[in-house]
Amino acid sequence: xxxLARMSxxxxxxxxxxxxxAAMERLLGGSLAGRVDDADLYLEYxxxxxxxxxxxxxxxxxxxxxxGAGVRAQADVRTGYAHTDDISLPNLEEAARQxxxxxxxxxxxxxxxxxxxxxxxDLYTLPEPPIVTDLARKLDLLRKVDAAAREADPRVRQxxxxxxxxxxxxxxxxASGWTVGDVRPLTRLSVTVIAEEGTRRExxxxxxxxxxxxxxxxxxxxWKRFAGEAARQxVLKLRAVDAPAATMTVVLGPGWPGxxxxxxxxxxxxxxxxxxxxxxxxxxLGQKVASELVTVVDDGTMPNRRGSLNVDDEGTxxxxxxxxxxxxxxxxxxxxxxxxxxxxxxxxxxxxxSYAHPxxxxxxxxxxxxxxxxxxxxxxxxxxxxxxxxxGGGQVDITSGKFVFSASEAYLIEDGRITAPVKGATLIxxxxxxxxxxxxxxxxxxxxxxxxxxxxxxxxxxxGVGLPTIRIDGMTVGGTQV
Amino acid sequence: MSGETxxxxxxxxxxxxxxxxxxxxxxxxxxxxxxxxxxxxxxxVDTVTHSREQRLSLRVFAGRSSAAASTSDLSRASLExxxxxxxxxxxxxxEDPCAGLPDPATLAAEIPDLELWDDAPDLAPxxxxxxxxxxxxxxxxxxxxxxxxxxxxxxxRRGHYVYATSHGFARGYATSSFGLSVSPVAAADGExxxxxxxxxxxxxxxxxxxxxxGRTAAARTVRRLGGRKVKTAEVPVIFDPDTAASLxxxxxxxxxxxxxxxxxxxxxDRLGTRIGSPLVTIVDDxxxxxxxxxxxFDGEGLxxxxxxxxxxxxxxxxxxxxxxxxxxxxxxxxHAARDGSGVGVTTTNLVLQPGAASPEDLIRSVGRGLYVTExxxxxxxxxxxxxxxxxxxxxxEGGALAYPVQEVTVAGNLLEMxxxxxxxxxxxxxxxxxxxxTLLVGRMVVAGD
Numbered sequence: 001x002x003x004l005a006r007m008s009x010x011x012x013x014x015x016x017x018x019x020x021x022a023a024m025e026r027l028l029g030g031s032l033a034g035r036v037d038d039a040d041l042y043l044e045y046x047x048x049x050x051x052x053x054x055x056x057x058x059x060x061x062x063x064x065x066x067x068g069a070g071v072r073a074q075a076d077v078r079t080g081y082a083h084t085d086d087i088s089l090p091n092l093e094e095a096a097r098q099x100x101x102x103x104x105x106x107x108x109x110x111x112x113x114x115x116x117x118x119x120x121x122d123l124y125t126l127p128e129p130p131i132v133t134d135l136a137r138k139l140d141l142l143r144k145v146d147a148a149a150r151e152a153d154p155r156v157r158q159x160x161x162x163x164x165x166x167x168x169x170x171x172x173x174x175a176s177g178w179t180v181g182d183v184r185p186l187t188r189l190s191v192t193v194i195a196e197e198g199t200r201r202e203x204x205x206x207x208x209x210x211x212x213x214x215x216x217x218x219x220x221x222x223w224k225r226f227a228g229e230a231a232r233q234x235v236l237k238l239r240a241v242d243a244p245a246a247t248m249t250v251v252l253g254p255g256w257p258g259x260x261x262x263x264x265x266x267x268x269x270x271x272x273x274x275x276x277x278x279x280x281x282x283x284x285l286g287q288k289v290a291s292e293l294v295t296v297v298d299d300g301t302m303p304n305r306r307g308s309l310n311v312d313d314e315g316t317x318x319x320x321x322x323x324x325x326x327x328x329x330x331x332x333x334x335x336x337x338x339x340x341x342x343x344x345x346x347x348x349x350x351x352x353x354s355y356a357h358p359x360x361x362x363x364x365x366x367x368x369x370x371x372x373x374x375x376x377x378x379x380x381x382x383x384x385x386x387x388x389x390x391x392g393g394g395q396v397d398i399t400s401g402k403f404v405f406s407a408s409e410a411y412l413i414e415d416g417r418i419t420a421p422v423k424g425a426t427l428i429x430x431x432x433x434x435x436x437x438x439x440x441x442x443x444x445x446x447x448x449x450x451x452x453x454x455x456x457x458x459x460x461x462x463x464g465v466g467l468p469t470i471r472i473d474g475m476t477v478g479g480t481q482v
Numbered sequence: 483m484s485g486e487t488x489x490x491x492x493x494x495x496x497x498x499x500x501x502x503x504x505x506x507x508x509x510x511x512x513x514x515x516x517x518x519x520x521x522x523x524x525x526x527v528d529t530v531t532h533s534r535e536q537r538l539s540l541r542v543f544a545g546r547s548s549a550a551a552s553t554s555d556l557s558r559a560s561l562e563x564x565x566x567x568x569x570x571x572x573x574x575x576x577e578d579p580c581a582g583l584p585d586p587a588t589l590a591a592e593i594p595d596l597e598l599w600d601d602a603p604d605l606a607p608x609x610x611x612x613x614x615x616x617x618x619x620x621x622x623x624x625x626x627x628x629x630x631x632x633x634x635x636x637x638x639r640r641g642h643y644v645y646a647t648s649h650g651f652a653r654g655y656a657t658s659s660f661g662l663s664v665s666p667v668a669a670a671d672g673e674x675x676x677x678x679x680x681x682x683x684x685x686x687x688x689x690x691x692x693x694x695x696g697r698t699a700a701a702r703t704v705r706r707l708g709g710r711k712v713k714t715a716e717v718p719v720i721f722d723p724d725t726a727a728s729l730x731x732x733x734x735x736x737x738x739x740x741x742x743x744x745x746x747x748x749x750x751d752r753l754g755t756r757i758g759s760p761l762v763t764i765v766d767d768x769x770x771x772x773x774x775x776x777x778x779f780d781g782e783g784l785x786x787x788x789x790x791x792x793x794x795x796x797x798x799x800x801x802x803x804x805x806x807x808x809x810x811x812x813x814x815x816x817h818a819a820r821d822g823s824g825v826g827v828t829t830t831n832l833v834l835q836p837g838a839a840s841p842e843d844l845i846r847s848v849g850r851g852l853y854v855t856e857x858x859x860x861x862x863x864x865x866x867x868x869x870x871x872x873x874x875x876x877x878x879e880g881g882a883l884a885y886p887v888q889e890v891t892v893a894g895n896l897l898e899m900x901x902x903x904x905x906x907x908x909x910x911x912x913x914x915x916x917x918x919x920t921l922l923v924g925r926m927v928v929a930g931d
Contacts, residue, residue, distance in 0.1 A: 050823055054744065057576030062550035062823040063567050065560070066537075077523070082532040085554040098532040101607065135574050158745050194745050194865065203746060203865040243870070245714050245893060245929035276523065278632050278667050278676065356533060393860035395872070399632075399667055399676040400709070402889050404859035404872035426861035426870040426891050428929075478861070478870045478891025478929040482716055 009171040009181025013043050017087040019069075024173035027092055035100060038074040038336060039175040040314065043087060044355040046168045047131055053142040053161045061135075068355035071095040074337055078102045081358040118317040120180055120310040123303045124211035130165040130187035133214040138163050141189075141217060145227045149193050152231035155238065157201075158194035161227075163187070165214075172315040180315045185211050186306065186462060188451060191226050195234035204234030205408070208449025210306045226449075233390065233409050236421050243410065243425035243479025249382050250427065250475040251413065253389035254375070254446035258465030261296055261366050262454065263394040263403040264431045265289070269323050269331070270349070270361040270456075271338030273398050280401030280432050281329065289329045290435030293371055296324040298333055300348055300364030306450040307365035307464035311348070314359050318348035323366075324435070335361045353459035360456060367466030371441025375469035378440045380416040386477050387411045387418055388427070401431035404478075425479040434472065442469030489514070490644045490652045496540060496561055497648045503569045505542040507583050508648045509782070511820055512538045515641040520607065522614045523633035524622075530607065539822045540564055544572040546581045552822040580808035583782065586649040590785035596769060596776045598657040599640075600685040610636045613662055613692050620696025621666040625704045632665035632676060634696070638686070645820075651783050659774065660686045664699040668707055675706040677856070682914060684772045702855070705876070709888030711930040712877055718851035719892055719926040720844055720878070723909060725854045726918035730764060730834050732862050732869075732896060734916075737791055737799075738817070738827040739806020741864060748867035748897060749797060757797045758900030761837055764792040766801065766817070768830030775831035775915035781820035786830055789815050795900075801827050834918035837906030841920040844905045846881040852928050853878055854892060867896035873928075890930040899923045 007015075014020045024041050045067045052060035069092055070083040080102035082095035145161040164187065171181040188209035195202050206229035208222060217223045252260060265281070273279035281289065290296070300318025302308050309318045314336050321331045334342070335350030338361055351362035379387065387410060394405030406426045411418045447466035454463045493512045500508040514536045521528040538561065539552035549571030551564045605613075618634035637660070644654035663680035679699035681690035721729065733749075741747040749757065768786025770776050779785050782804055790798045802810070803818035803825050819828030845853060854875040861870040870893035876883040894902075907920030 052823075057578070059575060059578055059581075060548075060550070060824055061571040061575045062552075063571060064551065064822045065553040065555060065564070067555055068535075076526075078527045079529040081529060084533070085535050085537075095532070102527055102530050135571075139574060160744065192746075196745070201745065201750070201865055203863065243893075245891070245927045247714075247929075247931055276632065277630055278674070280674065356535065358529060358531065395858040395860070397676070397856075397858065397874075399674045400706070400874075400888060402858075402872065402874070404861070404891070406859055406861040406870065423866075423868050424861065424863055424870065425893065426859050426872055428859075428872045428889055428891050430889060476711070476889065476891065476929055476931075478872070478893050478927075480870075480893045480895075480927045482714060482927055 009169050009183060012169050013171050019043065019087060019089060021173060021179045023089060024179065025177065027096055028173055028175045036073045036075045038340065040072050041092065041173050042070045042313065042355055043171045044068060044168060046166065046354065049131060049165045051138055051142060051163045053146055056146055058139050058142055069095065070355040071099045072358055073100040073102060075102065077341060079337065079358055083356050120182065120317050121301055123301065123308050123310055124185055126185055126213045128213050129167055129185040130214045131167040131185065137214065141223055145191055145223050148224050148227035149191060149231045152228050153195065153235045155195045155197050155235050156193055156231050157196045160192040162190045174315055178315055180311050182310045187212060187214065189217050189223060189226060190451065191230040193230040193234040195238055197238045200238050202234050202237035204230045204232065204237065206230040206233065207451045210304050210450040211308060212304050236409065240421040240423045242481040243422040244477055244481045245479045247474055247476045249385035250472045250477065251379055251382060251385060251387045252467060252470050253387065254442065254444045254467055254469050256448040256465065257388060257391055258367050258448060258467035259391050259394050259405050261368055261467065262363060262465050263396040263405055264429060264434045265296060265324065266363050266366045267396050268398045268401065268431050269333060271332045271334040271342060272361050274332050275338045275342050279398045284329050287329055288327050289432055290324050290327040291438040292327045293441040294324055294327055294435050294438050295322065295369040296366065297322050297369065298363055298366045302365055305365050305464050306452065306462045309364065312350045313352045314350035316346045316348045316350060318364060321347045333361050333363060335359050351461050353461055357459045360459065362456065362461055363454060363463050365447065365464035365466065367445065367447060368468060370443050370445035370468045373440045373442045375442040375444050378442055378469050378471050379413060379418065381440060381471065382413045383415060385413040387413050396431065402428065403431055404428045422479065425477055428476045428478060437473045438470050439473050440471035444468050490646060490654060492556065493538065493644055493646045494652055496538065496565060497646055499565045500540065500542045500569060501648055503565055504544065505569055505572065506545055508540065508542040509583055509646065510538065510540040511643065511645045513641060513643050515639060517637065517639040518610065519635060519637035520611045520614055521633045521635040522611060522618055524631055525615060525619065527611060528633055539820065540568050541824060542568045542572050543582060546577045546579055547572050547575045548581050549575055550822060550824050580805055583647055584784055584804045584814060586651065589651050589783040590779040593653050593655065593778045594769065596778060597771045598655065598684050598776060600658040602686060617662055617664045617692035617696040620693040621664045621700040624697050624700035627668045627670050627704050627707060628666045628700050629669045630667035632667060634664040637661045645783055647783060653779065655778055659684055660689055662689055662692060662695055664696050666699050666703045668703045670707045673707060675703055677702040677706060682774060684774060688772065706874065706886050709874060709886035711889050712887055712928060713931050714929045716925055716927050718848040719923050719928065720848065720851065720853045721921045722853065722855050723911065723918055723920055725857050726834060726921035727916045728857055729921065730832060730918050731916050733764065734791065734801060734829050734832055736864050737801050739800060739802040739810065740826055742800060743806050743809035746865050748865060752797050753800060755797060756795050757897060758792060758795040759903040760795045761903050761906045762792050762795050762900055763835040764832065765790050765835060766829050766832045770831050773831045773912060775829065777830060780816045781818035781825055784814055784816040784818065786816055801829065803827050829916065831912065832916045833912065834906065836908050836910035836919045838908055839905050841907045841909050844907055844920055844922045845878055845883065847905060848878055848922065849881050851878045852887060852892065853883060869894050869896050869899065890928050892926050892928055894926040899926065
């Protein structure tokens with residue numbers, strides 16, 4: 001494949017599909033002008049590559065190309081969306097006709113959208129995008145990961161290592177005359193290990209990546225650390241005891257446990273749920289929703305991060321939105337539609353899985369700012385509790401506020417000391433209440449390694465999370481030990 | 483779009499080109515899909531989506547090495563590129579003695595008409611929007627405590643699927659599906675709750691009436707108001723049909739070939755042994771007419787059929803595609819799934835067979851326990867069977883549903899839960915691809931206060 005990143009998105013779509021920014025603007029002006037509050041046309045070209053090693057050899061290799069366009073028209077609260085995977089002007093005109101049908105039915109709101117103008121960031125220009133890196137180097141890395149995981153412990157029985165690379169070229173034109181494009185590299189190395197001892201069998205998983213070049217995995221021997229962590233976790237769980245079933249003090253380690261924020265407050269602070277009044281946080285701006293120790297930020301502008309974007313999928317440059325400041329609810333994450341309807345500025349959080357989906361307000365990188373405590377002191381402060389350092393997925397019911405996230409590596413805390421590892425258990429809490437119980441915040445803020453994917457309304461997008469070590473007094477731990 | 487299958491020639495040409503480029507054998511599929519969705523909220527149109535998609539996926543073998551590629555661009559230049567990329571990738575993957583297509587002689591000979599296509603004329607978008615409006619209106623009118631809504635959605639999808647191999651198999655079928663769902667929000671005393679209900683079917687006429695969907699959604703939502711935590715306890719747990727279906731899916735996942743040959747399953751080495759109570763029988767049947775999970779052949783062209791997965795508590799079969807079958811020294815059970823990256827395993831219509839007891843009988847029989855209506859989170863470990871998920875539902879006291887419960891977890895181990903099944907309801911409805919009646923598990927840990 002040619003290095004797409006060396007070519008501007010405008011030039012790419014003009015050369016390949018004969019669709020120029022001028023033609024896009026004509027289409028928006030001609031079919032949609034005057035009848036709608038807002039409209040846009042989104043073009044996307046995506047290449048994915050996946051290499052999978054299992055049973056010591058690279059067994060699966062695949063490469064996928066997808067391309068398409070989505071046309072959106074909005075009038076008042078209504079959205080018309082049409083998409084096609086055949087990018088050509090006649091098709092786009094047909095899609096525009098379908099999309100604007102929603103606008104003809106009744107009147108406009110009269111509130112015209114403000115485009116998210118501003119300079120796009122430059123967060124991930126790479127010397128060599130991961131999608132173009134030589135296959136031989138990628139295959140060699142997977143073999144080294146396999147060997148490292150097996151060397152880590154004789155109980156390692158299976159190793160599955162996956163290297164996924166992607167490049168997305170997007171171009172968006174909005175009715176207000178703003179055209180902007182982006183070229184987005186993304187890569188991830190994931191390692192899954194099955195360890196066995198006697199009749200016990202366990203699984204461990206680790207990985208990382210971002211909008212980074214392939215060499216990222218070689219720096220600081222990250223590949224080796226990922227392999228070692230997956231093996232260590234699987235082997236550790238072989239001797240895990242049943243997790244407690246109780247409401248207790250929980251200490252979360254730094255990094256990926258930030259999934260707590262994503263579920264407990266993140267989704268509930270997305271603009272659409274609040275505009276509709278169906279979020280447990282609706283109408284609570286300015287109110288205290290967390291302990292004074294807690295400041296939570298969503299930041300799409302962090303260089304090379306998995307959740308970062310130069311512009312969101314509506315063309316708005318991403319930003320840094322303070323969601324909770326010293327315990328007080330200060331902001332929502334907005335796309336253009338919900339910002340317009342709520343009379344708030346767009347925050348660069350309008351994201352979509354692909355051209356086949358209309359944008360929604362979504363998170364980027366969501367984390368809690370560091371506090372002042374020594375993490376070791378936080379652990380020492382707990383007489384009896386749970387220390388959780390790695391998690392699988394989580395989920396939230398934004399209306400009732402109830403959320404869960406599942407620990408995959410956790411330990412008992414007894415008299416301020418970490419003792420026995422426990423089996424995986426789901427932790428459950430209430431979003432508007434959970435962060436009021438945060439009593440200690442460490443100075444060790446870390447972001448996750450770059451593996452998170454968030455699902456909403458059937459759309460998946462890459463995201464990041466982060467957390468310092470924190471202590472929460474009174475979370476329900478869903479184990480089996482009564 | 484008609485019920486005829488389309489463009490097998492395009493796919494056959496691509497396979498020929500792959501052989502010309504040095505592949506020893508190849509297979510592929512072509513999907514063409516058209517879909518529509520309309521959502522309304524509080525009576526107003528919210529989002530209307532039209533889409534048209536197509537994708538050609540190719541898998542090539544170079545001896546015992548293989549690779550896959552796919553594209554949504556069906557131009558000649560793009561298809562040539564796909565073939566070149568797949569054949570080039572196949573040269574870098576390792577030899578795998580188990581790789582390869584199924585024996586051509588075993589492929590489906592007959593393609594039965596499973597009535598998966600709706601011949602009725604399509605409705606105009608306004609009429610589909612009206613269905614969503616009616617369903618939502620019925621929910622909003624059902625109870626004064628229904629004060630808000632996340633909306634109602636009417637959707638439909640029509641697709642054509644063609645599968646072909648370089649050995650000359652090229653067959654296809656067409657499917658349609660329709661759905662209508664409502665998500666009302668109820669409020670009382672400063673508390674909000676939402677729930678939902680839906681209907682999905684191969685034919686529009688088979689959908690539940692919009693008013694009925696709306697009323698059911700409203701009743702499910704209102705009954706959650708006033709939900710509280712309960713004290714941590716080890717008690718009987720009754721799963722309603724939808725949550726019971728999620729347990730059946732977890733069992734099928736552990737019985738699927740890829741989990742087994744990777745040794746990532748709690749059902750490893752348990753074929754032919756007792757894994758649960760005699761009340762548990764699970765059947766996968768790919769040929770139920772008009773059912774959402776039906777298909778005439780699997781992702782490798784092998785005829786679908788009826789597989790008894792669990793028979794009276796005994797693990798009677800695994801779910802295998804031809805690759806995992808060869809890995810395990812067994813025969814394919816014709817459950818191959820296809821996605822762009824290759825072949826996996828999927829179920830068709832997977833059903834926990836009904837028992838004799840009514841749901842009320844089951845609730846009465848436990849005296850005190852938890853009736854689960856919703857599960858959230860990902861706390862199922864397929865390797866060990868360890869199970870811990872967030873739950874909401876109703877507390878059972880004195881053999882009757884007493885009050886709503888929320889913010890609790892239910893935990894156990896799937897093998898222990900299967901062994902502890904003490905009752906299976908008579909209320910099976912094949913509402914979706916996986917279905918179950920009400921299910922009583924004698925003992926689980928409910929964590930709360």
